[in-house]
Amino acid sequence: MAASRLLYLSTHHLSAFAWQSGELTDERSFDASESGQAAFADYLAANSSSVFALLANVSEEGFHIETIPFLRGNDRQAIIARKLGQLFFNAKLQTALSLGHQKSRRKDERIMLAALTKPEVFAPWLDALASAELPLAGVYSLPLLAPLLLRKLGIPAQPCLLLTIQDQSLRQSYLDNGELHFSRLTPLHNSSIGGIAQTFSSEALKLQQYLVGQRLIGRRQPITAYLLAHASARKAIASSCVDSEALSFVILDIEDSARKCKFKTLPTETRCEPLFLHLLATDPPRAQFANDDQRHDYHLWLLRSIVRRVGTFALLSCLLLAGKQLFDAAQIRNEVEVLTTETGLTRQRYADIVKTFPAIPTSNENLRRVINRYVELERNSASPTTMFREISRALGSAEWVDLEAIDWQAGTVQRPPAPGGNVPGSELQPVDQETAIIHGTLRLGEGSNPRQVLAVFNRLVAALRGNRQLQVEVLQQPFDVESGKSLKGGDAALEGKESRSFKVQIRRTIGS
Numbered sequence: 001m002a003a004s005r006l007l008y009l010s011t012h013h014l015s016a017f018a019w020q021s022g023e024l025t026d027e028r029s030f031d032a033s034e035s036g037q038a039a040f041a042d043y044l045a046a047n048s049s050s051v052f053a054l055l056a057n058v059s060e061e062g063f064h065i066e067t068i069p070f071l072r073g074n075d076r077q078a079i080i081a082r083k084l085g086q087l088f089f090n091a092k093l094q095t096a097l098s099l100g101h102q103k104s105r106r107k108d109e110r111i112m113l114a115a116l117t118k119p120e121v122f123a124p125w126l127d128a129l130a131s132a133e134l135p136l137a138g139v140y141s142l143p144l145l146a147p148l149l150l151r152k153l154g155i156p157a158q159p160c161l162l163l164t165i166q167d168q169s170l171r172q173s174y175l176d177n178g179e180l181h182f183s184r185l186t187p188l189h190n191s192s193i194g195g196i197a198q199t200f201s202s203e204a205l206k207l208q209q210y211l212v213g214q215r216l217i218g219r220r221q222p223i224t225a226y227l228l229a230h231a232s233a234r235k236a237i238a239s240s241c242v243d244s245e246a247l248s249f250v251i252l253d254i255e256d257s258a259r260k261c262k263f264k265t266l267p268t269e270t271r272c273e274p275l276f277l278h279l280l281a282t283d284p285p286r287a288q289f290a291n292d293d294q295r296h297d298y299h300l301w302l303l304r305s306i307v308r309r310v311g312t313f314a315l316l317s318c319l320l321l322a323g324k325q326l327f328d329a330a331q332i333r334n335e336v337e338v339l340t341t342e343t344g345l346t347r348q349r350y351a352d353i354v355k356t357f358p359a360i361p362t363s364n365e366n367l368r369r370v371i372n373r374y375v376e377l378e379r380n381s382a383s384p385t386t387m388f389r390e391i392s393r394a395l396g397s398a399e400w401v402d403l404e405a406i407d408w409q410a411g412t413v414q415r416p417p418a419p420g421g422n423v424p425g426s427e428l429q430p431v432d433q434e435t436a437i438i439h440g441t442l443r444l445g446e447g448s449n450p451r452q453v454l455a456v457f458n459r460l461v462a463a464l465r466g467n468r469q470l471q472v473e474v475l476q477q478p479f480d481v482e483s484g485k486s487l488k489g490g491d492a493a494l495e496g497k498e499s500r501s502f503k504v505q506i507r508r509t510i511g512s
Contacts, residue, residue, distance in 0.1 A: 003050045006277050007125070010057050010167045014125055015273075016043060019281045023264050024274055037124045044132040051135045051301060054125070055280050056289075057142040057166050057273075059185040060118030062088060065099065070107040080111065088115035093122060093139055093289035099179050112181065116141065116289055126294060135301035138288030142166065143183035145279050146173045150226075152261050152279075153252065159217060161207060161225040163200055164272040170199055171272075172207045174216065181216065193233045196270060197240035200227050200249075208247050220246060228252045230270045384408045387436045387508060390467055398460035402499075405439040410510065432510040441499040442478050453478050453500055461504065469508055476503035 004019040005027075012032060018025045028043060030036040064087050068079050084094045093116040101107045116122065122139070129136050146162050157178035164171045168191065173183040186203055189195070204225040211217045223246065229237055231253050241249040254275065255266045263278050292299075360367060387408060395401055412432055442453050457478050464472045478500030 003047070004281060005047060005050045005052050006281060007052055007054045008057070008273055008277060009054060009122070009125065010169070011059065011121065012167075014040065016040075017274075017277055019277075022262070022282075024277055024281070032121075032124070037128060040125065041128050041132070044128060044134055048132065048134060051137055051298070052129060053137040053280060053284065054122075054139045054290075055142060055145075055277060056116060056122070056139060057169065057171065057185065058116065058118070058121055059169075060116060060121060061141060061143075061183075061185075062091075062115050062117050063180075063182055064113045065110060065181060066113055067102070067108050067110050070101065070109060076109075080113070084113055084115065087113055088117060090119070091115035091117050092119050092291065095287045095289050097144070097179070097287045099181075100177075112179070114141065114144075114287070114289075126290075130294070130297075133297050135298035136290060136295055137298055138284065138295065139290040140280060140285060140288050142171060142276050143173045143180055144285045144287055145276050146180055146183070147175060147178050148279055148283055148285065149257075149261070149275070150175065151178065153257055154260070155226065159221070159223055161204060161223060162228070163204060163225060164228045164276075165196060165270045166273050166276075167271065170203055172203055174207065174211055176216075182211070182214075193236045194240075196229070196233060197236040200225075200229075200237055201240045201242075204241070204247060204249070222246055222248065224248050224250055226250050226252055228254055228257060228270075228272055228275075230254050230267065233270055384434070384436070387434055387506065390464065390470060390508075391436065391438060391506070394460055394463035394466075397463045398456055400442055400444045400456055401460060402441045402443060403438065404441060404501075407437040407439070408434065410434040434508055434510055436506045437475065438504045438506065439501070440504075441501050443499050450479050457500075457502055464504070464506060471507040473505045473507075474502075475505050476501065478502045 006017045006019055006024070008015040008017065013036070014030045014032070016027045016030070018027050028039075030040045030043070066083055068076070068083070071079065080096045084091075084096065088094055095114050097112045097114065099110040099112055101109050116139070126136070126139075150157075150160075150162065159174075159176045162171075162173045162175060165188065168188050170186045170188050171183065172186065174181050184207070186199070188199060190199070204227075208217075208223060208225075211223075212219050217223060225241075225247060227237060227241065227249060229251055234251055234253070237249075237251055241251075243249060254270060254272065258266050258275055258278075261275065261278060262282075263275065265274075267274055384406075388406070391403075391406065395403065410432070442456055444453055444456065454477075461472060461474060464470055
C-alpha cells in the first residue's frame with residue numbers, strides 16, 4: 001500500500017508530514033520562495049510512491065450560505081456551479097457543503113459555498129505535484145475539520161464558537177447544529193501564554209459581535225466559546241476569558257482532546273496543527289477544493305490500486321486452488337501407493353496359495369477345453385421339468401382326463417430344409433429337441449355322449465397348443481372319426497361305460 005503524506009500550508013510556508021501506522025512525523029518545511037519550491041520538488045522526487053493530501057490554513061478564503069430549490073442530479077450541480085461562479089469568479093479551488101433541507105413545504109436546501117480565493121498561494125505547490133505526476137487526494141481547509149473535532153470531543157450540536165491556535169495565527173469558527181457556518185483567521189502577534197490568553201478573550205468577543213451584526217445569532221442569545229489550549233496555559237486563559245451574559249468560555253485540554261481522537265503522540269503545546277492533520281488522515285471531510293483535473297493522477301492511482309488488489313486477490317485465489325489441487329493429488333498418490341502395495345501383497349498371497357495346490361495331470365489348455373465342454377453340455381442338457389409344467393397347466397383346464405403315462409425323451413433331430421429350393425444355408429441342420437407322448441383316458445360318466453368326450457379332448461389339445469413353443473400332434477383320438485365310419489347315437493349307453501384312450505405327442509426345441 002502507498003505511503004500517505006500530509007502537507008500543511010500556511011501563508012508563509014509549507015510543512016510535510018509522514019503518516020504511518022497511526023503516527024504523524026514532521027519531515028520537512030519549505031518557505032514560499034524559489035529555493036523552497038525547488039527543495040519541495042526534490043522532496044516529491046524522493047517520495048514518488050506516496051499519496052498526498054493538502055491541508056490549508058490561510059486567510060484568503062470565503063464562506064457563503066445560500067438557499068437553492070429542492071433539486072437532484074445534474075440540475076443541482078448546475079445551479080451550485082453557477083452560484084460558485086457568481087460569488088468566487090477567479091477562484092479555482094471551490095466546494096459546496098450541504099447544510100440540510102428546510103422543513104417548509106418546498107424543502108429548499110441550504111448549502112455553504114466555500115472557496116480559497118487566492119490561487120497564487122497554492123499554485124507553486126500544486127504545480128509541483130502535477131509536474132511530478134503524483135496523486136493528490138484533495139485540498140482541504142482546516143475549518144472544515146472543526147465539526148468532526150467537536151463530534152469526537154462529544155460537544156453537543158448547538159451554536160458555538162471554536163478557537164484554536166495554528167502556527168502564528170488564531171482560527172475562529174462558528175458552528176451551528178454540528179455544521180460550519182463561518183470561519184476567519186487572525187494573526188497572532190504575541191505567542192506567549194499571556195498573549196494567547198488575551199487574544200482568545202478579545203477575538204471571541206469580536207466574533208460574537210460580528211455574528212450578531214450579521215444576524216446569524218440573536219443579540220442576547222448566549223453562546224459558548226470552546227478554547228483549545230495546553231494545560232500549562234489554562235490558568236492564564238481562565239483569568240483573561242471571563243464569562244458574560246452573552247458569551248461563556250470552556251477551555252478544552254489539548255492533551256485530553258488528542259486522547260479522545262486516538263492520537264498516539266500527545267501535543268506538548270497549544271498549537272493544533274498535528275491534531276487537525278490526524279483528523280484529516282483518519283477521517284477526511286467530504287468536502288474538498290481540488291477539481292477533477294488536479295486529482296487526475298489520484299484517480300489513476302485509485303484505478304491502479306483496484307487493479308492491483310483484484311490481481312492480488314486473483315493470484316491468492318489461484319495459489320489457494322493450486323495448493324488444494326496439490327494436496328488432493330498427494331492424497332490420491334498416497335492412496336494409489338497403498339492400493340498398489342495391497343495388490344502386490346494379495347497377488348503374493350495368491351501365488352503362495354497356488355503353490356500348495358497338487359499338480360494337475362494335464363495341461364491348462366486341455367483343462368480349459370474340458371471345462372468349456374462341460375459348461376456347454378450343462379447349458380444344453382435337457383430336463384422334463386418344463387415339459388411337465390406345460391402338461392400340468394393344460395390338464396388344469398381339461399376335466400375328466402386320467403393321465404396314464406408320459407414317455408419323455410430328448411435328442412438331436414434334423415431341421416427340415418427351408419422352402420425355396422437349393423438356397424445356400426438351406427441344408428439340414430441338427431437341433432436339440434425334447435419329445436413327450438401323453439397316454440391317457442377320458443371318463444365323463446354314464447350320461448355322456450361321444451360329442452361331449454370329443455369336446456373335452458379338443459379342449460386339452462387347445463390348451464397345449466396355447467404355448468407357441470410346443471408342437472402338438474394327436475397320435476390317437478378317443479373315437480375313430482374317420483370319414484368311412486360313423487358314430488351311432490343308439491350306442492350312447494354302451495359308450496358311456498367304456499373309457500376312451502388317447503395319445504398326444506408334444507415336441508419343444510431346447511433353448512427356445
